[in-house]
Amino acid sequence: MRAPRLPQLSDLRNPAVLRRDVLASLVVFLVALPLCVGVAVASGVPAELGLITGIVGGVVVGLLPGSRLQVSGPAAGLTVLVHDAVDSYGLAALGAIVAVSGLLQIALGVLRFGRWFRAISLSVVHGMLAGIGLVIVLGQVYALAGVRQPSDGPGKIAGLPGLAADILDGGPQLTAALLGAATVAVLVLWPRLPARVRVVPGALAAVGLATAASAVLGLSVAKVQVGGLLDAVAPPGSDAFGRIGSVAAVGTVLAFTLIASAESLFSAAAVDRMHRGPRTDYDKELIAQGVGNTVSGALGALPLTAVIVRSAANVQAGARTSASRVLHGLWLLLFTALLPVAISVIPLTALAAVLVYAGVKLVPVKEFASLWREHRGEAVVLAATTAVIVATNLFEGVVFGLLMSVVKSAWDTSRTRIDVRTLTGGRLVATVTGNATFLRLPRILEQLEGLPKDRPIELDLSGLRHLDHACRTALENWAPAHSDDGTDPVSVRLPVPTAL
Structure with missing residues (x-):
């Protein structure tokens, strides 16, 4: 039986489709906001640059063909590379590196390299989702309590006993943790409420209730802080492009290009398995990501990729067309440029709770149990991919998973x-x-x-x-x-x- 057709943008004249896309865009906006800020801070650059990148990922990439439900934004998998690039070449050269990487992505898409990313094992995709989910959870439990998180996966795991001790000692950490835990509880219970209540997305309701509780009770918790977007825009000049002429800088550009492309197209493979609509055109998606990075670099902002957390939230919130991802970019622009006060009242712990909940939902527990019963070798690939992502980063974890899949296939066929x-x-x-x-x-x-x-x-x-x-x-x-x-x-x- 043929899968049902996913609505087109022209179907937005249908009020039901429009309502679902608008509500989904608000959910994605709430998920995107802490990611934009968090990736920027982890990369060692001003938070405003992460928001600019998120706006470009929504408005620019969202309008281009490729994947209809995938959402783009600052690349969490590139934070270490971005930090090193800023240290080595300066913040002014970052835009030049990102812009050139975007142009290379466009060239790869035109040459039809994107389609080769379709050859990816399902166990690797599930392992990627689980790895990203665990990395998000491990990082955001620290933000939940308002505590600075370690920089790598093993450090985050090793620091959990210390985090628990800080919370139990009381003070601001306990207050933030309790508010965050209450937000998670709302998210967990929301799907079980009557349908007329669930018209409002759970993430939107949870953050709204947490914000109201913080204001009414006068809780001392950290809030979102954002400066002026226009002041943060710094297009790279000729000097910036001159700084990336060395062999080392060219290697950095190539690393940005390959990792950003891999993350985006691996994410597309995962998103395609979450819905029954039209599949991603990988070459067009690669071109769209390249255009987004070219624009982001021209504004002096961060590199962007498709972000599986936002994309999964978009699908799970019931998005039907690409309008949801464009609207999420407009919400970012509206709230950060025109209504910064509206964001400044939102507790960071509430946004961290949304990410913790989204991260947990990315871990495919049912799929792993099924694989372990029926295809134990695939379950091993899934678990190994997840472990390497947590221990290192997304790109290395996926590459390791792919290599394991190739070896497993060779072993299975060489009987x-x-x-x-x-x-x-x-x-x-x-x-x-x-x-x-x-x-x-x-x-x-x-x-x-x-x-x-x-x-x-x-x-x-x-x-x-x-x-x-x-x-x-x-x-x-x-x-x-x-x-x-x-x-x-x-x-x-x-x-x-x-x-x-």
């Missing part, structure tokens, strides 16, 4: 069987069938070395579908050395044609 039969006169024929690769070579040699050494043996490899060079060389070297005295040699019948 061999050895049948031994005895002919008249005592001659043995050992027939090897299947796919003989170096992965199965130890087992093959172990079985062959168990054959008698005092009689003639014929090793029949003609039934193999594949025989790689390592196996052929090892078997040809094994044959003359198998017999005790060499009087009863092993003859080898190779496949025709031979697969090397």
